[in-house]
Amino acid sequence: MTSIPLVAVVGNPNAGKSALFNMLTGARQKVGNYPGVTVERKSGRVFLPDGRPIELVDLPGAYSLDPSSPDEEVTRDVVLGKQEGERLPDALLLVLDATNLDNHLRFALQLIALGLPTVVALNMVDLARRDGLEIDPQVLERELGVPVVSTVAVRRRGTDELREAISEAVTAARLVRPGTGTAESFTTVQRRAREIARAAIVGETVVRRTTHLIDSVALHPVAGPIIFGLIMFFMFQAVFAWSAVPADWIDGRVGDLQGAIAAALPEGLLRSLLVDGVVAGVGAVIVFLPQILILFLFILLLEATGYMVRAAFLMDRLMARVGLSGHAFIPLLSSFACAVPGIMATRTIEDPKHRLTTILIAPLMTCSARLPVYAIIIGAFIPERAVAGAFGLQGLVLFGLYVIGIIGALVAALFLRLSVTRGTHRGFLLEMPKYQLPQLRDIVLGLWQRALIFLKRAGTIILVSTILLWVLLSVPQPRPGETALESSIAGKVASGLEVVVRPIGFNHEIALALIPAMAAREVAVSALATAYAIDADDETAAEQPLKERLRGRWSLPTALAFLAWFVFAPQCLSTIAVTRRETNGWKWPAFMLGYLFTLAWLAAGATYWTATALGL
Numbered sequence: 001m002t003s004i005p006l007v008a009v010v011g012n013p014n015a016g017k018s019a020l021f022n023m024l025t026g027a028r029q030k031v032g033n034y035p036g037v038t039v040e041r042k043s044g045r046v047f048l049p050d051g052r053p054i055e056l057v058d059l060p061g062a063y064s065l066d067p068s069s070p071d072e073e074v075t076r077d078v079v080l081g082k083q084e085g086e087r088l089p090d091a092l093l094l095v096l097d098a099t100n101l102d103n104h105l106r107f108a109l110q111l112i113a114l115g116l117p118t119v120v121a122l123n124m125v126d127l128a129r130r131d132g133l134e135i136d137p138q139v140l141e142r143e144l145g146v147p148v149v150s151t152v153a154v155r156r157r158g159t160d161e162l163r164e165a166i167s168e169a170v171t172a173a174r175l176v177r178p179g180t181g182t183a184e185s186f187t188t189v190q191r192r193a194r195e196i197a198r199a200a201i202v203g204e205t206v207v208r209r210t211t212h213l214i215d216s217v218a219l220h221p222v223a224g225p226i227i228f229g230l231i232m233f234f235m236f237q238a239v240f241a242w243s244a245v246p247a248d249w250i251d252g253r254v255g256d257l258q259g260a261i262a263a264a265l266p267e268g269l270l271r272s273l274l275v276d277g278v279v280a281g282v283g284a285v286i287v288f289l290p291q292i293l294i295l296f297l298f299i300l301l302l303e304a305t306g307y308m309v310r311a312a313f314l315m316d317r318l319m320a321r322v323g324l325s326g327h328a329f330i331p332l333l334s335s336f337a338c339a340v341p342g343i344m345a346t347r348t349i350e351d352p353k354h355r356l357t358t359i360l361i362a363p364l365m366t367c368s369a370r371l372p373v374y375a376i377i378i379g380a381f382i383p384e385r386a387v388a389g390a391f392g393l394q395g396l397v398l399f400g401l402y403v404i405g406i407i408g409a410l411v412a413a414l415f416l417r418l419s420v421t422r423g424t425h426r427g428f429l430l431e432m433p434k435y436q437l438p439q440l441r442d443i444v445l446g447l448w449q450r451a452l453i454f455l456k457r458a459g460t461i462i463l464v465s466t467i468l469l470w471v472l473l474s475v476p477q478p479r480p481g482e483t484a485l486e487s488s489i490a491g492k493v494a495s496g497l498e499v500v501v502r503p504i505g506f507n508h509e510i511a512l513a514l515i516p517a518m519a520a521r522e523v524a525v526s527a528l529a530t531a532y533a534i535d536a537d538d539e540t541a542a543e544q545p546l547k548e549r550l551r552g553r554w555s556l557p558t559a560l561a562f563l564a565w566f567v568f569a570p571q572c573l574s575t576i577a578v579t580r581r582e583t584n585g586w587k588w589p590a591f592m593l594g595y596l597f598t599l600a601w602l603a604a605g606a607t608y609w610t611a612t613a614l615g616l
């Protein structure tokens with residue numbers, strides 16, 4: 001049986017392939033299935049201008065010849081002539097979305113390099129025109145080396161020209177031998193796609209042009225990551241540099257409040273509960289409100305301007321290298337605020353193993369609850385010195401802690417993907433929104449919500465655990481010659497834990513603070529404040545800032561080990577709870593607790609031992 005020529009419709013998802021297929025075939029369609037897979041095969045008959053029939057087959061949309069789904073696999077196999085139940089097409093009808101030219105050209109270049117006779121349908125030119133985008137099909141034709149026809153599939157525009165071009169292509173088909181495609185790297189193809197798009201776009205509105213101009217720098221393979229790094233770096237500098245004045249102010253008011261309560265109440269349990277428990281504990285955490293707001297000001301600005309999506313794009317390649325999909329970026333990004341919404345956001349990740357990996361590493365992103373812990377230790381132990389003339393050492397250390405968290409997450413992902421969550425890689429592409437000036441209202445609202453969340457935590461979980469700790473630290477009351485840190489119930493429990501954390505340089509008070517901090521990380525700070533306040537032997541010492549008290553009691557290696565511990569330790573009940581809910585059982589939260597506490601212990605230990613050996 002001599003078969004009629006076969007032409008495959010290919011292109012990115014949503015380019016308008018099916019619309020174009022319908023426009024050309026009309027009602028003459030057949031729907032079947034490819035053998036062995038659940039992917040549908042839709043084909044139809046088209047009569048060329050000279051009356052010859054061809055068979056047109058509508059392939060699933062794909063982003064590249066590197067398949068990340070069964071659909072994309074079929075598309076690749078068909079164009080390579082390897083698909084069971086399909087012969088190698090005689091020609092390709094390549095559909096491009098004119099409004100998304102540089103993205104779609106990437107796949108187009110790969111397909112054209114296969115060497116099959118190809119006709120390009122430059123589709124959606126109506127939408128492009130509406131956006132103020134004018135594309136010269138002749139330039140495209142010259143750059144791609146194949147015929148290009150402008151079409152509007154939904155309005156049947158371009159039908160005749162397309163059939164004419166297909167006719168020529170299938171005639172030529174007898175003469176060409178298909179090649180094997182291109183071995184060029186993703187980056188090379190990407191650059192070429194962008195060059196072609198730039199050459200073909202002859203008219204563009206100012207907004208579009210500006211967006212492209214900024215992107216040519218922001219997404220540049222070298223400049224892009226550098227710019228991203230600089231922005232992050234500046235952000236952490238600002239967290240310390242801008243917060244000093246408001247934080248001191250809050251600190252002063254907390255001290256005033258303690259003084260006022262102390263003056264108004266007689267010496268006794270109630271006074272101790274209020275001054276040493278509630279105000280010392282909650283106050284120690286509230287002081288960090290300015291730093292949290294500065295951090296979120298940056299995050300909100302980056303999101304509102306449209307830069308965050310670019311950051312996701314830049315990170316995609318790095319994530320792919322550790323076996324994660326770019327889809328994980330947004331959940332991981334939200335985990336910088338809090339792992340709970342981050343873990344819930346993993347629901348958008350289809351592949352169950354990618355999703356699980358993302359859930360398991362989400363707690364390694366530095367959430368805002370760690371900021372008080374980091375900030376108090378950095379404030380107490382890292383001198384407020386400038387490095388290399390301009391950069392604050394404190395901001396630098398904070399930046400470093402965030403980076404260590406990220407590196408930890410990437411390495412963990414790599415190991416998980418090689419062991420418990422082994423699976424295949426999935427590609428990822430993003431539509432880039434245009435850049436925008438952020439709306440002041442949105443930013444203010446976002447900050448307000450953040451402040452409320454933070455203060456609510458201070459008023460609930462931190463307040464409650466502080467009061468509980470105060471009770472456990474006050475019962476039984478120390479006898480003369482004893483301290484509350486030793487004799488109380490909390491003190492006794494801490495002594496038990498101390499056995500485990502002593503080798504990594506932690507002292508009794510740290511052991512004491514770690515237990516209530518299982519509820520939430522900031523509680524470590526309020527717990528230390530409460531413990532030291534109760535323990536202070538005289539009034540003046542009670543009003544001494546926590547920072548100074550730490551400085552007097554901890555060695556530098558201990559302080560550094562404490563920081564390293566909190567980079568990894570999964571000390572957050574809500575995270576454990578949400579992991580249990582999202583993974584339907586205790587297996588994965590238990591695994592998460594196990595591997596993260598092990599890492600925390602090892603990291604703190606390594607830090608302590610190294611710092612001690614260096615004589616710090």
Ligand SMILES: Nc1nc2c(ncn2[C@@H]2O[C@H](COP(=O)(O)OP(=O)(O)OP(=O)(O)O)[C@@H](O)[C@H]2O)c(=O)[nH]1
Nearest residue numbers: 012013014015016017018019061123124152153154
């Ligand atoms: N305005 C306009 N809309 C179009 C055009 N072509 C397609 N569309 C619309 O774009 C959307 C996507 O079109 P489809 O034909 O389903 O795209 P596809 O390439 O088959 O997508 P997948 O099968 O998912 O890969 C549909 O809502 C179409 O109606 C066009 O030329 N102009």
Ligand SMILES: [Mg+2]
Nearest residue numbers: 017018019061
């Ligand atoms: Mg389709």
